[in-house]
Amino acid sequence: MRPAAYQVMALDATRRGELNSCLNASAGAASRSRERETHMTMVREIHLKSRPSGLPTADNFEIAHVELPAPAPGQVQVRNLWMTVDPYMRGRMNDVKSYAPPFQLGRAMDGGAIGEVTVSNDPAFKAGDLVQSGFGWREGFNAPAGALQKLDPRGLPVQAFLGAAGMPGLTAYAGLLKIAALKDGDVVFVSGAAGAVGAMVCQIAKAKGHTVIGSAGGAEKVAWLKSIGVDEVIDYKAEPDLNAALAAAAPGGIDVYFDNVGGAHLEAALNSAKLFARFAICGMISIYNAIRREPGPSNLAQIIGKNIRMEGFIVSHHFSMMPQFIADLSQWVAEGKVTWKETVFEGIDQAPEAFIGLFKGENMGKMLVKLT
Numbered sequence: 568m569r570p571a572a573y574q575v576m577a578l579d580a581t582r583r584g585e586l587n588s589c590l591n592a593s594a595g596a597a598s599r600s601r602e603r604e605t606h607m608t609m610v611r612e613i614h615l616k617s618r619p620s621g622l623p624t625a626d627n628f629e630i631a632h633v634e635l636p637a638p639a640p641g642q643v644q645v646r647n648l649w650m651t652v653d654p655y656m657r658g659r660m661n662d663v664k665s666y667a668p669p670f671q672l673g674r675a676m677d678g679g680a681i682g683e684v685t686v687s688n689d690p691a692f693k694a695g696d697l698v699q700s701g702f703g704w705r706e707g708f709n710a711p712a713g714a715l716q717k718l719d720p721r722g723l724p725v726q727a728f729l730g731a732a733g734m735p736g737l738t739a740y741a742g743l744l745k746i747a748a749l750k751d752g753d754v755v756f757v758s759g760a761a762g763a764v765g766a767m768v769c770q771i772a773k774a775k776g777h778t779v780i781g782s783a784g785g786a787e788k789v790a791w792l793k794s795i796g797v798d799e800v801i802d803y804k805a806e807p808d809l810n811a812a813l814a815a816a817a818p819g820g821i822d823v824y825f826d827n828v829g830g831a832h833l834e835a836a837l838n839s840a841k842l843f844a845r846f847a848i849c850g851m852i853s854i855y856n857a858i859r860r861e862p863g864p865s866n867l868a869q870i871i872g873k874n875i876r877m878e879g880f881i882v883s884h885h886f887s888m889m890p891q892f893i894a895d896l897s898q899w900v901a902e903g904k905v906t907w908k909e910t911v912f913e914g915i916d917q918a919p920e921a922f923i924g925l926f927k928g929e930n931m932g933k934m935l936v937k938l939t
């Protein structure tokens with residue numbers, strides 16, 4: 568049963584009228600909000616209350632009410648409109664050193680957000696400017712101007728820059744084109760195929776003319792992936808034997824595996840890999856909540872005989888590809904080759920549920936929290 572705040576917003580960019588009416592609605596809302604009294608003093612933030620063992624629960628989070636003073640010289644006050652929840656944040660709930668620092672107990676969590684400047688004490692910004700920041704998990708904040716990036720929505724709804732046109736989209740693009748070094752004729756297998764990254768991987772590969780096999784949990788996700796052109800879709804939750812299902816979907820084997828999941832999916836991909844296959848290891852969400860470390864894939868030795876190249880990557884090392892990605896994305900959207908979905912929870916108090924929902928498969932496309 569879906570929570571009351573759950574809604575799926577389909578953004579079919581091939582339907583120009585729908586996209587335009589979305590844009591007009593968002594522009595209208597922005598101008599109305601500028602007409603309102605914008606100075607904000609009290610905001611709510613989500614703090615990390617305790618570190619989870621296994622799947623996080625609502626008890627690991629708490630809401631704090633914080634009074635924002637007027638921004639100091641060189642600072643800007645922002646009201647967040649949207650924030651993202653992402654699987655990598657699960658690692659940040661542990662007190663371990665990693666590529667992203669751990670969240671601190673009793674302090675606000677952070678992550679990507681899109682907001683609107685309400686008060687500026689710096690000449691680089693003015694009230695009403697749209698900004699991207701790393702100050703998610705809160706309704707508003709004061710920050711130095713240098714910590715904010717002005718957002719030009721380029722005709723897209725602003726929240727797209729947390730999903731298809733943002734970090735997850737670039738992850739798909741860099742992982743597929745650079746890490747997996749996609750080449751003509753490749754058969755591509757994607758796990759987590761109906762998620763923010765996975766759905767973009769599927770569509771980029773299709774836009775480039777490849778045969779694509781996706782794996783996702785549940786009939787609704789399978790139907791969506793088929794509707795956007797994925798050639799074969801495995802409902803891994805309904806499949807008693809993932810190895811057999813992948814072998815049947817790709818009888819000649821796979822050339823590229825884009826891994827979002829790890830575990831049994833990685834094993835199946837190794838079994839179906841052709842000679843000289845390339846594996847882009849993007850994420851392993853199936854083990855993020857594991858309490859004990861389990862041994863790796865039992866068939867890993869296949870990388871030797873099959874000459875497989877397996878490479879992990881973190882998108883932040885590939886931000887230089889962003890301009891090329893945005894240029895390609897614009898063309899694919901205009902040609903009707905790429906579309907996306909969003910799963911939206913409303914209100915800062917729903918952010919923990921949205922985050923936990925990632926590990927229960929509650930999202931199709933990008934999981935987002937709408938804050939105003």
Ligand SMILES: NC(=O)c1ccc[n+]([C@@H]2O[C@H](COP(=O)([O-])OP(=O)(O)OC[C@H]3O[C@@H](n4cnc5c(N)ncnc54)[C@H](OP(=O)(O)O)[C@@H]3O)[C@@H](O)[C@H]2O)c1
Nearest residue numbers: 654762763764783784827849850851852853880881882928
């Ligand atoms: N390397 C990087 O720089 C980078 C950047 C962004 C994301 N990532 C990684 O990419 C992956 C996808 O991220 P995303 O933001 O696009 O998330 P997402 O796919 O939109 O959301 C998570 C999805 O994972 C699936 N899932 C959850 N638990 C699972 C399990 N035990 N086994 C199999 N599938 C499970 C669920 O879909 P189903 O219903 O299909 O199970 C869920 O909807 C994650 O592993 C993430 O850590 C890596």
